[in-house]
Amino acid sequence: xxxxxxxxxxxxxxxxxxxxxxxxxxxxxxxxxxxxxxxxxxxxxxxxxxxxxxxxxxxxxxxxxxxxxxxxxxxxxxxxxxxxxxxxxxxxxxxxxxxxxxxxxxxxxxxxxxxxxxxxxxxxxxxxxxxxxxxxxxxxxxxxxxxxxxxxxxxxxxxxxxxxxxxxxxxxxxxx
Amino acid sequence: xxxxxxxxxxxxxxxxxxxxxxxxxxxxxxxxxxxxxxxxxxxxxxxxxxxxxxxxxxxxxxxxxxxxxxxxxxxxxxxxxxxxxxxxxxxxxxxxxxxxxxxxxxxxxxxxxxxxxxxxxxxxxxxxxxxxxxxxxxxxxxxxxxxxxxxxxxxxxxxxxxxxxxxxxxxxxxxx
DNA sequence: GCCATATAATATGGTGCCTAATTTTCGTCA
DNA sequence: TGACGAAAATTAGGCACCATATTATATGGC
Numbered sequence: 001x002x003x004x005x006x007x008x009x010x011x012x013x014x015x016x017x018x019x020x021x022x023x024x025x026x027x028x029x030x031x032x033x034x035x036x037x038x039x040x041x042x043x044x045x046x047x048x049x050x051x052x053x054x055x056x057x058x059x060x061x062x063x064x065x066x067x068x069x070x071x072x073x074x075x076x077x078x079x080x081x082x083x084x085x086x087x088x089x090x091x092x093x094x095x096x097x098x099x100x101x102x103x104x105x106x107x108x109x110x111x112x113x114x115x116x117x118x119x120x121x122x123x124x125x126x127x128x129x130x131x132x133x134x135x136x137x138x139x140x141x142x143x144x145x146x147x148x149x150x151x152x153x154x155x156x157x158x159x160x161x162x163x164x165x166x167x168x169x170x171x172x173x174x175x176x
Numbered sequence: 177x178x179x180x181x182x183x184x185x186x187x188x189x190x191x192x193x194x195x196x197x198x199x200x201x202x203x204x205x206x207x208x209x210x211x212x213x214x215x216x217x218x219x220x221x222x223x224x225x226x227x228x229x230x231x232x233x234x235x236x237x238x239x240x241x242x243x244x245x246x247x248x249x250x251x252x253x254x255x256x257x258x259x260x261x262x263x264x265x266x267x268x269x270x271x272x273x274x275x276x277x278x279x280x281x282x283x284x285x286x287x288x289x290x291x292x293x294x295x296x297x298x299x300x301x302x303x304x305x306x307x308x309x310x311x312x313x314x315x316x317x318x319x320x321x322x323x324x325x326x327x328x329x330x331x332x333x334x335x336x337x338x339x340x341x342x343x344x345x346x347x348x349x350x351x352x
Numbered sequence: 353g354c355c356a357t358a359t360a361a362t363a364t365g366g367t368g369c370c371t372a373a374t375t376t377t378c379g380t381c382a
Numbered sequence: 383t384g385a386c387g388a389a390a391a392t393t394a395g396g397c398a399c400c401a402t403a404t405t406a407t408a409t410g411g412c
Contacts, residue, residue, distance in 0.1 A: 004334060006257055008235040008255070011238065012235075012308070026313075030314050032330055033212070034216065034217075036334060040209075044367070054367070056367095059187075062187065073391060078183070081182050081184055084368075085391090086369055089369080093368095104330055108377080110376065110389065111389095129197055131368080132188070136206075146179060152207075153322060160317070161215060161216060161382085163192045164314070190393095232398065233398095248361090250361080251363090258398090261364095262398070263361090264362055266397095266398080269397080273406090284407080286359065287361085288361075298402080308386085
């Protein structure tokens with residue numbers, strides 16, 4: 001398995017080769033990218049699961065780790081990039097496991113303040129350090145130039161992605 | 177937003193910078209990678225959703241598109257890289273939407289054969305062509321060397337990922 | 353023929369994410 | 383003061399994934 005691809009991607013790629021309907025080197029490149037980040041995500045999940053945490057929960061704890069007065073679910077949603085409804089679910093789990101507490105809002109009673117418990121505090125600090133070191137380790141041995149090269153190539157994929165979206169048209173939600 | 181990062185990653189990165197506990201350029205590189213594939217996955221989901229399909233369902237339909245005798249859920253699970261239980265759910269949706277049919281097995285009555293309906297057949301062909309072209313378009317403008325460079329850099333991340341896993345130890349499932 | 357065991361598919365229940373409704377509260381305006 | 387719209391959190395319902403039962407079928411040993 002020199003070039004790692006997931007099963008599903010491998011099948012698609014082979015078929016594209018067989019039908020030769022698109023540049024298969026490009027497809028391969030895309031799947032290599034997808035397979036790698038898929039693996040990173042999986043490993044990340046495994047690491048976090050050892051502490052009864054998911055990535056979403058970890059981000060919330062991280063967001064709270066230096067906020068003694070807490071943040072509202074609304075703010076957490078904005079900073080974590082998920083909806084408020086999702087935050088509610090994550091908070092339920094974190095509260096059940098004793099990592100956070102919900103406090104009634106003082107000035108605005110619609111808001112609640114989410115704060116880390118002492119247990120949560122400790123977990124957050126340890127985990128953040130561990131996690132950051134792991135993430136950094138993935139690019140161990142890369143020179144400045146190599147990182148720049150990678151970044152530049154990725155930027156170009158971004159642009160192609162945007163271009164494809166523009167071709168699709170802005171009115172995507174047509175219920176047809 | 178020149179270097180696109182998701183909210184959550186941006187926050188982690190800034191904190192890592194503040195605490196300087198790990199090489200933040202590496203962390204940034206990792207997050208750029210994650211953000212890009214996150215965007216690709218999202219766009220992919222949007223494209224497929226226009227046809228009432230998810231990525232998982234698309235892969236199943238693709239796997240079936242040249243198998244007139246069908247495949248069993250077991251085989252589909254193996255080739256798609258998900259569990260049989262997941263396949264059951266995906267097939268339920270595909271059957272409800274009229275894309276596939278379940279046929280009782282002939283030789284082994286525990287097995288069932290999943291086949292595409294004519295509607296499913298047509299959908300699968302169209303979609304495969306469209307999807308392959310979209311995926312290929314993401315690397316439009318890349319030279320052979322650029323693709324090689326990218327692939328090589330990605331391979332090195334794979335190796336770092338493996339190394340990190342080895343450091344974590346093989347006995348990861350300890351119920352601690 | 354009958355039992356133990358293996359295998360196929362599904363059911364159940366959990367997680368994380370979503371969108372859309374719903375409830376509570378706030379602020380404003382008449 | 384009361385009505386109304388906006389905002390905060392939650393609930394409800396859906397999807398995709400998982401692990402772990404559960405049920406039906408097959409197979410080998412006796």
